Amino acid sequence: MNFNRTDSFGRTVDYLRISITDRCNERCLYCLPENYADWLPREEILSYDELLAIVRATTAMGFKRFRVTGGEPLIRAGVVEFIRDLIATPGVESVSLTTNGTRLPQLASALFNAGLRRINISLDALDPTVYRAITNGAVRSVIHGIKLVKELGFDSVKLNTVLMRGRNDGEIFRLLDFAAEHDIAIRFIELMPVSLTEMLSEKNFFPIAELLAQLRQADDPQPLNESFGFGPAKYFRLKKRGVTVGLIGALSDLHFCERCNKMRLTCDGKLRPCLGNHLETDLKPALRPQIEVAHLHELICEMLAQKPSEHLFRNNYQPQRVMTAIGG
Ligand code: SAM
Helix, strand or coil: CCCCCECCCCCECCEEEEECCCCCCCCCCCCCCCCCCCCCCHHHCCCHHHHHHHHHHHHCCCCCEEEEECCCHHHCCCHHHHHHHHHHCCCCCEEEEEECCCCHHHHHHHHHHCCCCEEEEECCCCCHHHHHHHHCCCHHHHHHHHHHHHHHCCCEEEEEEEECCCCCHHHHHHHHHHHHHCCCEEEEEECCCCCCCCCCCHHHCCCHHHHHHHHHHHCCEEECCCCCCCCCCEEEEECCCCEEEEEECCCCCCCCCCCCCEEEECCCCEEECCCCCCCCEECHHHCCCCCCHHHHHHHHHHHHHCCCCCCCCCCCCCCCCCHHHHCC
16 A cells, blocks of 8 residues: 655654553643643553554654653553554554653663663752742752753753753753753753643743844854754754754744644544644554554554644634643
C-alpha cells in the first residue's frame, strides 16, 4: 500500500509523540490545575502492545522519529522494556524521551542499556525553593539524573525550561551556566495555553524576544544554522559562556508551524495533528477488540490530511484537555 506522509500544506510529517500516561509525579503550576484529579481510568490507557501496533502502522507510512512522553513517562511500569521494543521496531530511526528527570537516578542506566540515546529533561529552575514552588518537587534528584545521563554518554541531552515572568526569569543565567558547565544544550519555551491553570496569563508570559535581548546584553549569541533535533527551536551559541541555547517561540514566532513535522498520540489513543487545536480522532476502534491495521492506516491518513496550517494559540484558544493528557 502506498501512503503519503505529506500534509495538505506540503509539510513532511514523520514524527510521532507518544504519551504513555496522563499521570505525573509533579504538579507544575503551568501544567496541571490545583487539585486536579481527573486522571483517566486505567482501562482507557493504551497497552504497550497497542502503542507498538500504532507505531508499526505509522512506520509503514514512513514515520521515522518517535518521542515517548506523558504525563511523566518514567512513572509507568514497563517503560524501559517498551522503549527497547520501540527502538527495535523496523522503520524506527530515532527514539527520544521527554522526562521531568526525577526518576532518572533509578532508571538512566536501564534506559541506556535498552538503547535509548536521546533525552530531554525539563528543568524550570535550579534554586530548590523556586523549583519546588513551580513543580512541587525536589530539584536535587533531577540534577543527579542529569549528571548521570551525561556520564553514561547519551548522544543527545537537552534541558527544557518553560519561561514564566515573575517565577523563573531570575533563574535564566544560572540555568545557562549550569548547562555550560555540563556541556548540555538548553531550550527556553514560551508558555502555551495548553491547560487551565492560573499561570497561563499574559502577566506570566515571557516572550523569547525579551530573552534574546537579555542574551545579547550579557553574552554574544551567534545564530546556528544546524538544527539540534527535529523540533521548532531556533538555536544560538553563546560565545562567552560556550553553551547552545534553543528558543521556542511557540506563540510569538509567526513561522512556528511552517516546518511542523509532528502528530501526537494521547495515552488513551487519540491522535492529534496539532497541539493547539481540538481536532483529534480516536484510534481505539481500530485497536479493540482486535487490532485492525487497515483501519489504523485509514484513521491516521484522515488526521494527516486535516493537519491545520497553524495552531490556534493566538486566537483565544481554550484547552479542553490538560497537557498531561495530551502529552507534551
Ligand atoms: N513529564 C515530562 C516532563 O516534565 O518533561 C513530560 C511531559 S511535559 C507535559 C512535556 C514538556 O511540556 C515539559 O518540558 C513541560 O515543561 C512542557 N509544558 C507543560 N506545560 C506547558 C505550557 N503550558 N507551556 C509550555 N510548555 C509546557
